[in-house]
Amino acid sequence: MDQNNIEMIDTELYDQSSDQNYEYDMEQGIDPKKVITRVGLALFAMGFVSQLFQVVINTILTRFLPEVPETNWYIWLLTSVTIIGIGLPVFYLLVRKIPDSPKGEKVKLKISHFLGIFLVCAGAMYLSNLFGTIINFLISLLKGDDIANPALDAMSNNNFAITFLYVALIAPIVEEIIFRKLLLEKLRRFGDIPAMLLSGIAFGLYHMNLAQFVYASVLGIIFAYVVLKTNTIKYTIVLHMMINAMGTSFLPLVSDQNYIAIILMPIWVFTAIIVGILLFVLNRKQIVFHKSSYPIQKSVYILNAGTILFSLFCIIIIVAVTIWG
Template identity: 45%
Template sequence: MDQHYEDRPDKLLSRIGLGLFLMTLAILGSQIAIDSLIISFFPEVSKSGWYAFSVTGIIMLGIGIPVLSAVIKGVPSSKRGEEVRLTVKQFLGYFLVCTAFMYIANILGTMINMQIASLLGKETLVNPLEEVIERSNLFILFLYGSIIGPILEEIIFRKLLLDKLRSFGDLPAILLTGFAFGLFHMNLQQFFYATVLGFVFAYVTIRTNTVRYAIILHIMVNFIGFMVAPFTNNESILAVFGLWVILAIITGMILFFRKAKELVFEKGEIEVENKILYVINVGTVLFIALCVFWIGLMLLVP
């Protein structure tokens, strides 16, 4: 490990946070610029079922990931062990734990959103994702929401970021990447369950030394959210889906508590004595401030 980073770990953390900030700023700026041009000159295109997700995917791949990669390029990657293969039983166990935590966090997020809406004098808060889903066609929902989106997000958070942060130990790496993943969604409704899912995806990636399983889990979770949940306006589907949610929560939580003693968090090469530096550094503060500002802006949308 570079002696410079051993002596000043806050510099490394700030560099990573700055990468997140500049990536997010570049994505938001590009989306605003492209939306303005398309709406001004090709308004019908902006209303098409493929527009929103297609533009987001192109910007993330063509601008967001390159910006992040360039900024954190000088940060040394962490050491990784050999890839560990999961059995089908182990993988399904992780999937059930994912869904259990996701639904519990989503219920919590919904309750908090209802309280905030009440304080703001609104019946409900605007959920930008729901509006995009309503405007998108089924094929684009499947292609981007269930396949491309999860792959891009896992490359960012469980590949690029996690590789850099594992030097600080498993637990800090899991918490930081999960928290960043939640904030990156820029949506209070999604923040809670995205953060929790980020923790699980990061743990699986660290234990297996490959991002492959996190990508598959992410695809499965998003498929349920994008391709199944929107059709629950049908009473029969709603009943089956509701039963699935209850069974997933019960089964997932039983599995989690049975396996909790087996959770392993290894220490890293770099120790940060003042733990507040994990969050309170220039780059990370800028990233958090940008995300909180944007989330707050969305809350004020009439």
């Protein structure tokens, strides 16, 4: 990584001081609890309407055109229509009147720095996925059956080209717009750490299955940090695409008993974890968080109607998928 580039990202965060931002927001009548509640309600509405749409469409097609749900393109077309035509518009309409947070100018990353961030992301994903796999294994022992992984099943049983198009291209763009642009722009005024945690955990919960929750949350937090430091989502879109493309590409090779892939996969995973940890440790002192001037109690982030409703909705679906999926 380029040391000067790291320092530039950490120091060129905002053009205005946090006190000036706070005073400006007070003039605009910004109420932290109302903003966080509204964001949570928007997340809930997005998830609820999206799930309802999928259930209704799937029920109608299963009844009248049963051959359509059996095709190898159906699940990705339904998911694409849902996230682009339902989820994104609903979330945008519900948060658009919330004023955006003040932020600094866009910061350009050098290629070496970007690749370093990618390795940190890959290492963090594999390490957190290992932790999530252990949790799933323990639950499966108690359950007496395997835990469902809807995403893995969908990627394994559907057309590769269509799967790659959605997972590696469409989903990263739309999800970054929702969770790292729209959501962060509303919450970053309350400080980096709360914004990162809320964005990352909401991203993990929105996957609505236990298998993806842990590593998606970890990646969501890292992606949020990158956006907060660069003031653009273009880097996280590419990072997201690269991460998803790896999983989509390796899976069919391993499933088809491709021995080269089977040998290279664990080597890559181990290398990514070690290098990612080393890069993080070596640069940990450069990680700086902007603190908010808002006098907000920590409980406000969790104990509000929006956050509670969205969390309960996702947890109920996660539990249902875990038990009956």
